[in-house]
Amino acid sequence: MVFYTESDWRGVMNHIFKFAFIFIINTIFLINASATMMDKDKFVEANGIKIHYVEEGEGPPLLLIHGGGLTAKSWQGLAKEASRYFRVIMPDSRGHGLTNNPQGTFSYDLMAEDMAAFVKALKLEKPLVMGYSDGGMVVLKLTSRYPDLARAAIVGGATHRFATAHYMQGMEIFYGKGMPQAEMTLIPGSGHAIFQTPGKTPLFYALVLEFLQRQIPKAS
Numbered sequence: 001m002v003f004y005t006e007s008d009w010r011g012v013m014n015h016i017f018k019f020a021f022i023f024i025i026n027t028i029f030l031i032n033a034s035a036t037m038m039d040k041d042k043f044v045e046a047n048g049i050k051i052h053y054v055e056e057g058e059g060p061p062l063l064l065i066h067g068g069g070l071t072a073k074s075w076q077g078l079a080k081e082a083s084r085y086f087r088v089i090m091p092d093s094r095g096h097g098l099t100n101n102p103q104g105t106f107s108y109d110l111m112a113e114d115m116a117a118f119v120k121a122l123k124l125e126k127p128l129v130m131g132y133s134d135g136g137m138v139v140l141k142l143t144s145r146y147p148d149l150a151r152a153a154i155v156g157g158a159t160h161r162f163a164t165a166h167y168m169q170g171m172e173i174f175y176g177k178g179m180p181q182a183e184m185t186l187i188p189g190s191g192h193a194i195f196q197t198p199g200k201t202p203l204f205y206a207l208v209l210e211f212l213q214r215q216i217p218k219a220s
Helices: 006-034 072-082 107-122 134-145 165-175 192-197 202-219
Strands: 041-044 049-056 061-065 087-091 129-130 152-156
Touching: 049 072, 049 107, 061 072, 061 107, 061 152, 072 087, 087 134, 107 134, 129 134, 134 202
Parallel strands: 061 087, 061 129, 129 152
Antiparallel strands: 041 049, 049 087
């Protein structure tokens, strides 16, 4: 068993916050840059909401479902390459980007139903489906409920339900007891401000940057 001193943990936390800061800055850059790199924004009514999406390329359909707090345009790097072989379709999830969320509620079950209705609305035949983080959970729900919907599924970084005990132990050390509730309250009140109204993603990144700027000095 390896034991870490308080000094060791401070060093680790310092690196974590610095890498997180760099990640956020790069994500903002990619999202802003992607606005001029994607095809024209599109909308479709599905499952009672107006889903915003962008697409690139031609060929077999590839549906990309982004993670929590991101938007369809966060896929722009992958889409650029994948569009050489596929019709790449990237929706904004419920309450993210330009997709509305009139009920103001979230669940993986509900978001899976959104994607099932989205596939039907666009008449996509056996798409390949890929999701990351929260998007990965949506893909798992979607394909388990509708096993004949997709040709194949790719899941990356699906969230806490499938996390190992060691991972959860590490998250408790990082966030403190009460995880995942602690994770959701790092920026108090931000969830309602961001995810109930479309177009609020820039606010999310501004809040995260503010939080990281406050925390990095504490870790040094």
